[in-house]
Each structure stands twice: as structure tokens, then as C-alpha cells.
Amino acid sequence: MSNLQETPRSERIHIGLFGKRNSGKSALLNALTRQDIAVVSPVAGTTTDPVYKSMEIHGIGPCVFIDTAGFDDKGELGELRVQQTLRAIEKTDIALMVCTDSDIEQEAKWSERLKAKQIPVIWILNKCDVLENAEKVMYAIEQRTGCSPLLVSARLKQGIEPIRRSIQEKMPDESQQTGIVGQLVKNGDVVMLVMPQDIQAPKGRLILPQVQTIRELLDRKCIVISCTTDKIDETLQTLSAPPKLIITDSQVFKTVYEKKPEASRLTSFSVLFARYKGDIDYFIQGANAIEQLTEASKVLIAEACTHAPLTEDIGREKIPRLLRNRIGPGLQIDIVSGVDFPQDLSKYDLIIHCGACMFNRKYVLNRVAHARQQQVPMTNYGVTIAYLTGILNKIAIYG
Structure with missing residues (x-):
């Protein structure tokens, strides 16, 4: 690391x-x-x-x-x-x-x-x-x-x-690349980051997508203010005007959406990385496949990290729970991590990938191409959670 x-x-x-x-x-x-x-x-x-x-x-x-x-x-x-x-x-x-x-x-x-x-x-x-x-x-x-x-x-x-x-x-050619936050911000914009500090972010550390996003926002001369989920209201009260953009951890998408000012746009770290690392259009299209899932369906969850599973892990516990609450307890879910990604994807009805902060873009796009070739829908954590909470069409993606 x-x-x-x-x-x-x-x-x-x-x-x-x-x-x-x-x-x-x-x-x-x-x-x-x-x-x-x-x-x-x-x-x-x-x-x-x-x-x-x-x-x-x-x-x-x-x-x-x-x-x-x-x-x-x-x-x-x-x-x-x-x-x-x-x-x-x-x-x-x-x-x-x-x-x-x-x-x-x-x-x-x-x-x-x-x-x-x-x-x-x-x-x-x-x-x-x-x-x-x-x-x-x-x-x-x-x-x-x-x-x-x-x-x-x-x-x-x-x-x-x-x-x-x-x-x-x-x-x-980097001239066509727009970075993590794309065209969502400009010089001088106030950006509010909502970052729950739980077991996934050990004491003294921020997770990599948060660090990379903060650095890019500072490079773009944005004004960055950060808080945890329980301090959203207090943080907003300290501002003289609503923030231009709120970036949240996908796990608290629904909570932040319900609290955000109408004038503020909302997205998540995972959604930003879906565009930055992968094929956001294919991921959004893939999320729509959730509607077709049944208890006889099979889903593959792929995470880049190889850490030991932790309590309330987003890929291993939270997303499976959200899916089974929606589809039914019989939904079959396989989980792979690191470079373990099946060559044969034909048995899956949907692939849900993490934000892939540990992979370079070339590697993620090769996985997307692999899924496309086998005509298997693919999406990512943040897009999935936004879809399941009913706000995918209400969040900022392209700029």
C-alpha cells in the first residue's frame, strides 16, 4: 500500500x-x-x-x-x-x-x-x-x-x-480527462464532503477515494468542508450559502439526500470513481438490470481490495442485504476480491464492482469489456445504492 x-x-x-x-x-x-x-x-x-x-x-x-x-x-x-x-x-x-x-x-x-x-x-x-x-x-x-x-x-x-x-x-492523452470530479465544480466552489468514520476507515486514516478527491478539489481551488453523517445539519448551518456540491459515502446516500439543500447537487465517491475509472454509461445501464432480478438470479460482487471482511462491510454485507430486501432472501451472491475475476461470467445476471480505487483505469475497462463481450450487465457500488434508494436519476454524474 x-x-x-x-x-x-x-x-x-x-x-x-x-x-x-x-x-x-x-x-x-x-x-x-x-x-x-x-x-x-x-x-x-x-x-x-x-x-x-x-x-x-x-x-x-x-x-x-x-x-x-x-x-x-x-x-x-x-x-x-x-x-x-x-x-x-x-x-x-x-x-x-x-x-x-x-x-x-x-x-x-x-x-x-x-x-x-x-x-x-x-x-x-x-x-x-x-x-x-x-x-x-x-x-x-x-x-x-x-x-x-x-x-x-x-x-x-x-x-x-x-x-x-x-x-x-x-x-x-490527458487533455480529454476531467479528473475525479469532472465538470461538477469550478474554482471557488464550496464542496461539502460527508465521510462516515466507521470500522472501514481505521482511526487516524481516511480511505483512498476520500484522500484523492480532497487533493483534486484543492488543486482546483475549491473550498472544501468535511463532516461525518451526524454533523450534516450543523455543518450546513455554518455556511452562508448552500454548498455547490455535496460528495458523500454511498452508504449514507439516502440520509444525505433527505438533508441536502435543494440548491446543492449530490453525488458519492463511488459514483465519481465509476466514471473516473470505468464506463459510467454501462454502469447506469447495468443498474437497471436490478429490476429484472429474481430469487433464481445470480449476482457477482467484485471488490478490488483484499482486506479481511469487516463488520458491516459494504460489498459483503450491506449491498447483499439491500439486494435481498428488494429481490428476496434466495438471491444468490458470489463475492470475489483482488485480481480474482472469473473468465466465465455467463452464469451471472449482474456484476457489481467496487469503486476500484486500487486498480488503474485500464484494468477496470478490461473488466468492463470482458462483461460486455459476454453480455452481462455491470454496475458499481455507488450506482447500485443510488438505484436501490430511488435517487439515481436525482444525483450529479456528468457535470
């Missing part, structure tokens, strides 16, 4: 290193980060589980490098390692395809798999200090993929700067 001085991993560009065993991915990672992060060995298959390293790189900014196992790994364990590499793709924003010889058919197929997920690929011809047929390999790559590889010697740390420049060129 990131400390308060670091950009959370979920907010960083994820750069994956892919290639066959012993292509020098780990050495390249060390050269890019200028640290001995990954174990380097001439023995093929040294890297087993993906290695994640958060860095601050000049010109790139906060990022995460992912050093993956070789996708040509063999045997029973090798197959498991390849599965981990496949999982790493789901989180990758930019891919570095590392090769060392002219037999690039596997690399080309993996590159096509990456591009199918709209992940830009940078081809790298490593070990150029010892390759005798570098021109032949370059020609093979260009003929097969239409891409010109960057010539690199990770061992000698040569050719590293062009990689950084290529990463910069392929960075996601």
Missing part, C-alpha cells in the same frame, strides 16, 4: 515489459529505473511472478514498470507463469516488446494481442552489443509488424533515452 507521500499505484501509467525468457527484460527494467530492482541471470526463467516497481521518471511522471515472466516458459509451472503474464496485460497502458533474435513469431502474436486491447507497443531489439545479425533481426521485425525496433544494450545501458522518449510519445 502506498504511503501518504506517494502517488497511489492505481494513478500511475503502467508500462509492461514482455518477451521470451532471457531476452533481457529484467536487465532493461534495471537500466530504465537506474536501480537493481529485478534479478538478472543468464538462466532462462529467472523472473517468475511479475515484478511491479513504482517510479517517478522525468518526462513520464509517476509510473509502474511491470517485469513479466517469459511467454515461452515451459512445463506446468511455466504455464502458470504465462497466465500471470496474461493478467499483467490487463493492467498495461504501454508495452515494451523485448526481443533478441529473428524468430519473432511469438513476439508478434503477443503484440497483436496487446494491440487488440488498444495497448501501444514499443519494439526493442536488446543485446545489440553482442548480436551479430542485428540488421537481419531489425528487417524481420519491420517485415512482420511494420514497426522499427529501438536498438538497445540493457547490459551497457545504451539506447535507454530513446525508450523514454517513445514512452512519452505514447502516453495517454
Whole structure:
């Protein structure tokens, strides 16, 4: 878990290193980060589980490098390692395809798999200090993929700067991104945050979505005032005018809606993250599927965190209780956490995802695409609670 001085991993560009065993991915990672992060060995298959390293790189900014196992790994364990590499793709924003010889058919197929997920690929011809047929390999790559590889010697740390420049060129365009709060606020707006401090937020800590939202509001020069649910009335009385926007924990949506001034717009942290991390239109459409659920239906609840279940956990207790109160006690509900997300979703009538503050947007959108492909409706915690409390059409979402 990131400390308060670091950009959370979920907010960083994820750069994956892919290639066959012993292509020098780990050495390249060390050269890019200028640290001995990954174990380097001439023995093929040294890297087993993906290695994640958060860095601050000049010109790139906060990022995460992912050093993956070789996708040509063999045997029973090798197959498991390849599965981990496949999982790493789901989180990758930019891919570095590392090769060392002219037999690039596997690399080309993996590159096509990456591009199918709209992940830009940078081809790298490593070990150029010892390759005798570098021109032949370059020609093979260009003929097969239409891409010109960057010539690199990770061992000698040569050719590293062009990689950084290529990463910069392929960075996601942030000009279209509107942040967590979108167009809901402007400079000088008063924003009131309602943040229950319960067992889900241990003493001395705020949960990550609250911290990230507060930081963005301050960056936008908003005036931020915070309170717990039992202090809503007193907090509103201290203001000379109603706040422009109220952002609440979804668990107290109904309470805050009933108390909010008519002039104030209302949303929740989870709803904001539904748009910021995922596909808000698909989530709203998915919430409408609740109306079609019966006691014979099956729902999947997916949470990003892997914490031990706590009393009154929103995903494990509160939302299931709300759903069963609405649908009936026989409603079947499965719960998964962390990276455990089923490949086969066909048995589910609805997926309800958490706000995904621990995941990067690429990973969440891949889950959304996975659900779309299997025609399974998907929504998230905040949208679900707003729907079940009858206020989904009354809250602020788009700005």
C-alpha cells in the first residue's frame, strides 16, 4: 500500500515489459529505473511472478514498470507463469516488446494481442552489443509488424533515452480527462464532503477515494468542508450559502439526500470513481438490470481490495442485504476480491464492482469489456445504492 507521500499505484501509467525468457527484460527494467530492482541471470526463467516497481521518471511522471515472466516458459509451472503474464496485460497502458533474435513469431502474436486491447507497443531489439545479425533481426521485425525496433544494450545501458522518449510519445492523452470530479465544480466552489468514520476507515486514516478527491478539489481551488453523517445539519448551518456540491459515502446516500439543500447537487465517491475509472454509461445501464432480478438470479460482487471482511462491510454485507430486501432472501451472491475475476461470467445476471480505487483505469475497462463481450450487465457500488434508494436519476454524474 502506498504511503501518504506517494502517488497511489492505481494513478500511475503502467508500462509492461514482455518477451521470451532471457531476452533481457529484467536487465532493461534495471537500466530504465537506474536501480537493481529485478534479478538478472543468464538462466532462462529467472523472473517468475511479475515484478511491479513504482517510479517517478522525468518526462513520464509517476509510473509502474511491470517485469513479466517469459511467454515461452515451459512445463506446468511455466504455464502458470504465462497466465500471470496474461493478467499483467490487463493492467498495461504501454508495452515494451523485448526481443533478441529473428524468430519473432511469438513476439508478434503477443503484440497483436496487446494491440487488440488498444495497448501501444514499443519494439526493442536488446543485446545489440553482442548480436551479430542485428540488421537481419531489425528487417524481420519491420517485415512482420511494420514497426522499427529501438536498438538497445540493457547490459551497457545504451539506447535507454530513446525508450523514454517513445514512452512519452505514447502516453495517454490527458487533455480529454476531467479528473475525479469532472465538470461538477469550478474554482471557488464550496464542496461539502460527508465521510462516515466507521470500522472501514481505521482511526487516524481516511480511505483512498476520500484522500484523492480532497487533493483534486484543492488543486482546483475549491473550498472544501468535511463532516461525518451526524454533523450534516450543523455543518450546513455554518455556511452562508448552500454548498455547490455535496460528495458523500454511498452508504449514507439516502440520509444525505433527505438533508441536502435543494440548491446543492449530490453525488458519492463511488459514483465519481465509476466514471473516473470505468464506463459510467454501462454502469447506469447495468443498474437497471436490478429490476429484472429474481430469487433464481445470480449476482457477482467484485471488490478490488483484499482486506479481511469487516463488520458491516459494504460489498459483503450491506449491498447483499439491500439486494435481498428488494429481490428476496434466495438471491444468490458470489463475492470475489483482488485480481480474482472469473473468465466465465455467463452464469451471472449482474456484476457489481467496487469503486476500484486500487486498480488503474485500464484494468477496470478490461473488466468492463470482458462483461460486455459476454453480455452481462455491470454496475458499481455507488450506482447500485443510488438505484436501490430511488435517487439515481436525482444525483450529479456528468457535470
